[in-house]
Amino acid sequence: MSIAVAVDDLPVLSAVGTVTVHDSGVARSCARCSCGWTGKRRLLKAAAEQDAWMHSIHQRCVVGVPLVRPGN
Ligand SMILES: [Zn+2]
Numbered sequence: 001m002s003i004a005v006a007v008d009d010l011p012v013l014s015a016v017g018t019v020t021v022h023d024s025g026v027a028r029s030c031a032r033c034s035c036g037w038t039g040k041r042r043l044l045k046a047a048a049e050q051d052a053w054m055h056s057i058h059q060r061c062v063v064g065v066p067l068v069r070p071g072n
Contacts, residue, residue, distance in 0.1 A: 017035030019031060023069065029068075
């Protein structure tokens with residue numbers, strides 16, 4: 001038994017950017033994406049990470065690995 005899948009029927013997943021969280025210290029975490037989107041500055045790094053994941057889900061941008069990066 002074999003299963004055939006038409007390639008044309010598969011959904012096209014075209015990511016437009018890579019989203020990461022920039023951790024610049026206490027109360028200075030912010031999600032940013034290479035597509036131009038910038039999240040709110042967050043008190044908690046985890047909240048900025050949630051912003052990044054939500055942006056990724058809604059805009060189909062790729063989550064960066066590692067997600068959190070030090071710096072500005
Ligand atoms: Zn994006």
